[in-house]
Amino acid sequence: MADGRSGVIITYFSTASAVGKTILSINMASELARIGYDVCLLDADIQFGDAEDYLALNPTYDLADAHQALKDDPEANIEQYLTIYNYRSINFHILPSPKDLTLAYNIEPEMVGKIVEKLQRRFDFVIIDTTSMFSSLNMILLDMSTIVTFLGIVDFIPTIKNMKIGLETLRSLNSDENKLRLVLNRSDSKTKIGRRDVENLLGESFYHILPNDYKAASQSIKTAVPLVLSGAKSDLATSLRELVALYTNRSYDDSGNVNDSDDEYYEDMYRNRQQSHNDRSSGGGGWFSKLFG
Template sequence: MSRILLLGGDGGLEYRLGQFPGNLLVPIAASVVERPEFDLRSLMVEDHLPDIVVFGPQVTRHTAMSLASLLDAMHPQITVVLVADPTTDVMLEAMRSGIRDVLSPEASDEEYRIMLLKAHDHSSRRDLRRRSTDTEVERVVESRVVVVASPKGGVGKSTIAVNLAVGLARQAPMDVVLVDLDLQFGDIATHLDLKPAHSLADVFASQGGVDTLLLKTFLTAHPANFYALCGSESPAAADKVGPKQVRALLSSLAAQFRYVIVDTGAGLDEPTLAALEEANDAVFVSSMDVASVRNVRKEIEVLATLSILPGARHLVLNFADRDSGLTVRDVEAVVGLPVNVVVPRAVEVSLSSNRGVPVLMAKKGGPAAKAMNNVVKRLESDGESAKPAFAHKGVALT
């Protein structure tokens, strides 16, 4: 349960925040908050400090920012949220004042629900860090950057990335962000049936760069409880993005989210190499054909030569079927890595992509969904080995 203190909210905002079960909401009128003698020591909910403080639209901007700065200094474990029009000026001032999130008064109920989930989770994590310096606790809340890569297009890389985001969001709701780093032909928005108001190109074009709160305004929330940073519709946007910008973006996201999933373009362009430099995990995706398997081996060799091969590697064999003429053992012999997960060729995958509904969101998942869950489990268990679903008989790769 979250203890929420609403300062200067109108009746509509109080109703909207109060309709979500499992929270204790205490409102304080703006007339009280604006008094010169208003004391932060009165910000208690049933003799406890609140988990979340929401500044409503009836509190002046000056008062909200001043109190937020004091709260951030005195009680950094409290998550502070501002309800206001998220203009650039407001976002910058909020960021400097320690405000965690800015939400428009016209935001939907779903956006308010997501805000509360995210605020509660963030508050819990900060409190956990504050109360314990145990190494194991820090390991549990550590952020991880997971790069999904392949030297060849058409192997289902984006499908794997999308389902990773869905699966990991079940464990860490609203603490997962999916980044479409296929700068020329990224199609994450299509896979998720999203119509984003902003894209990756907007992030890099922003004068505010990739700073915290400003960055969040470019993210699109997905119903499966994660965020997506979708690619630009114009392939020309890739010309303006350099490795330094990619590294700054992923570093900023890793400071805010537990899992940062990066879907890259085919091959090893500069943005992909920059992403791999920031990665904790690399998920290599190959289809079950000779050219794809050999290219994966070459890609891994190049990354090893450049000393940017992430410590945790996961090899996913996609579109596997018994008619390919290859076996899992053949693939392992060529690539030099064990095949961790085998995703069989299945109609459910094609249907999910066309409908914009990931297979892990289906009520009844088939064999492909089961295999993709195994990819998720590997990330959840810090890369513990997963047994391939099945092997194939066929000729050796030479």
């Protein structure tokens, strides 16, 4: 593993299932790889992860193998447990969730944190797909993240209620709430609840809004080609790219070529990440320690 590298960690989290965490994680990993970054996607949905299915991969190793290797030897090289997704010479790495539910049960959250630290040293970006639970694993991953995408959809009142509780809990437990990005998926799906009403309720505007596009989403799952790579034009693919552009402070021209970069933006992200790392080390501020400490 290359020394001295320190990647950006972007985590997808929600308080409801089936809001698009996995689709967004995969597309973000794909788009970052497309524009030239070295990327690893970690499927931290340890019981029912399906990123490998969405990409039609058949990995030899998974998170349980990397976990065991690290337990046996803290210096273990976990790169050998990664699988490469490749589409037309664009590729990124993936560490899939355990195949076996009984193995998932034995995964130690702190050990996953150590795996993420190793990935962070090796890759420019580590994208983490999680579950909709305030579990100790998720809190460790959120604490480590540079950016947490809190993903929601506006469908039923209970979903919105849980979003509000989740968001308020994260805000109240961590001083570093700046890293939270509230993102709405499937915005124009048929619902009687208005987006503005939801924003008023949550006390925050959505950072980004992705359209509902059943055809594009299901086509990408069927073909196992992420929307941003397939070349098929859709509003959802454009919106996914826009989200990546926001996160990387880059812009695109009409043909999808990258235009700008802003080193200061990255420096800020690194500074924030270093700060939250220091907070964790000194035992203060983290979501994990506040909930489970």
